[in-house]
Every structure is written in structure tokens, then in C-alpha cells.
Amino acid sequence: MVFSIPLEALFGGMLLGLSASILMLFSGKVAGISGIVGGLLSLKKHDSSWRAAFVVGMIFSAYIVAPFDFQLPDVSGNNLVTIAIAGVLVGFGTRIANGCTSGHGIIGMGRFSMRSIVATVTFMVTAISVVMFKRMMGWM
Numbered sequence: 001m002v003f004s005i006p007l008e009a010l011f012g013g014m015l016l017g018l019s020a021s022i023l024m025l026f027s028g029k030v031a032g033i034s035g036i037v038g039g040l041l042s043l044k045k046h047d048s049s050w051r052a053a054f055v056v057g058m059i060f061s062a063y064i065v066a067p068f069d070f071q072l073p074d075v076s077g078n079n080l081v082t083i084a085i086a087g088v089l090v091g092f093g094t095r096i097a098n099g100c101t102s103g104h105g106i107i108g109m110g111r112f113s114m115r116s117i118v119a120t121v122t123f124m125v126t127a128i129s130v131v132m133f134k135r136m137m138g139w140m
Contacts, residue, residue, distance in 0.1 A: 008070065016031075016102070016106055017106060017110075019031060020102075020106050020107055020110075023054070024107070027050065029050065030103060030107045031054075031102065031103070031106065031107060032099045032100055032102055032103020032104070032107060033058075033100050033102045033103070034091075034094040034099060034100035034102075034103065035099060035100075035103055036051050036054050036055065037051070037055060039051050040052060040055060097119045097122070097123075098115070098119075099116070099119065101120070101123050103116075104116040104119040104120050104123070105120045105123070108120070
């Protein structure tokens with residue numbers, strides 16, 4: 001097995017960090033996706049314009065990087081029911097963890113939040129365990 005440096009992931013991570021830093025620096029807001037979308041869906045909040053702009057920017061970012069030969073993963077062969085169940089489980093998990101991987105892993109760990117460090121370690125251990133289990137069972 002040959003390991004090559006995934007430049008797309010490196011640059012993507014750098015852009016995530018940059019966007020999260022800019023959002024926090026100029027508005028004091030945390031770039032946790034579940035919190036942003038949750039606040040956008042909440043009728044109590046009056047700060048939906050920046051949340052909507054953030055979500056629209058995320059969606060259209062695929063078009064912005066298209067000239068650089070960026071391609072999204074092909075998920076056309078996946079079962080939509082499985083994807084929907086996975087989405088519900090992720091949403092449930094973000095509620096239990098008081099945030100998502102982006103909020104805890106990028107912002108919370110950058111602020112040395114103990115809750116975010118524990119959450120990120122939990123995310124990583126769970127992800128590694130699931131991949132190992134799936135490979136052992138021959139599902140991957």
C-alpha cells in the first residue's frame with residue numbers, strides 16, 4: 001500500500017480553518033454546521049441571514065472549485081434508505097454531543113474546550129472502530 005499526500009484534503013482542511021477563523025474573528029460566531037443549520041431552522045432566532053449565507057456558500061462551493069477538477073464522491077449506487085437512516089443518526093448524535101464534528105473538532109479544539117476534545121476523541125474512536133469492524137466483516 002502506497003500512501004500519497006491527499007492535497008485536496010489538506011487544502012480543504014485549510015479552507016475550513018480559514019473560514020471558521022474569519023467567521024469567529026469578524027462576527028464572534030462559531031462555525032459548527034449543526035448549530036448553524038439548527039439556528040436557521042429555529043423560529044426563535046433573528047440572526048438567520050448570516051446562517052443562510054453560510055449554508056448557501058457551502059452548497060455553491062462545489063461550483064466554485066469545479067474549474068480546479070474537483071469532484072464529489074459518487075454516491076449514486078448507495079441505498080437512499082441507508083443514507084437517510086445515517087443522516088438521522090448523525091443528527092441525533094450531534095444533539096447528544098452538543099455539536100457536530102466541525103464545531104467540536106475545528107472550533108472547540110482550537111479553543112482548548114475539554115468538552116470538544118472529549119467529543120472529538122469519541123468521534124474518532126467510533127469512526128476507526130466502525131471501519132475496522134466493517135473490514136473484519138468483509139463489508140468494505
